Amino acid sequence: MGAKRDGEPVNKRTTVERKSERELVTKRTFNGPARIVFEAWTKPELFKRWWAPRSMGMSLRSCEMDVRVGGKYRLEFEGHAMAFFGTYLEVTPPSRLVWTNEESGESGPVTTVTFEEKGGKTLLVLSELYPSKEALDAAGTGAADAMSEMFEQLDELLVTLGAR
């Protein structure tokens, strides 16, 4: 019903591209105006609901966001000692957000999100620009470390099961 009124159905494909040696670009189109999508990125109570998808076994313990130029954010995940934090460099409602990712020091990327509205839909482009090729590659290794952490948890679980 709603889809008809809104025109063509939205292609809900998420694409990720390594655009250069130090940049990853992710795109997706949302079925709503830019101001609404922007709102979901800048209000903590809304942001919290999608940033840590339950389908990925994630959940946020806390989410603080001071969305203005020079303002800080801090996200803490449940079950980990992991915190993600940084500073907003650009805040242009409802079309552009730029922030730093400071949890891994100087090797962290700068994230730029643009919201481009067309016919009631919004094309979202998220770019993560790393300071170097090595930093982006290391982020990949970091993902492997997270994997190894998962195995540690698996290991603990097995020890618990074995102790019974």
Add this chain to the structure above:
Amino acid sequence: MVHYTHARLDASFAALSDVTRRGVLEQLGRADASVTDLADKFHMTLTGMKKHVGVLEQAGLVVTEKIGRVRTCKLGLRGLAEVTEWIERYHQLWDARFDELDKVVEELKRKEKIDGRKKRR
């Protein structure tokens, strides 16, 4: 956070269900070692250790390389850092996030519509 094929996960579970094999992984986390070193460290026969390493290798948790007469073992997790796999996981994460964001956007749109109607009244 990571999607894994079931077969691979089963193999990993099986591999981790043994105390010696867990010890071997812990040891290799500190430094690469030869099968002989590992056998010594865990007071086992070479044949027994080879068996354990074989199970870990099948699960992708350990990779081995034979140089001359020595077979060196190292953690296989590093293989997971392959760029394609990392981008694939990154893609899965964002896809899952955006599916949730879709729901938030739909909800905000509905809310706006209702609020709009109220205002018009």
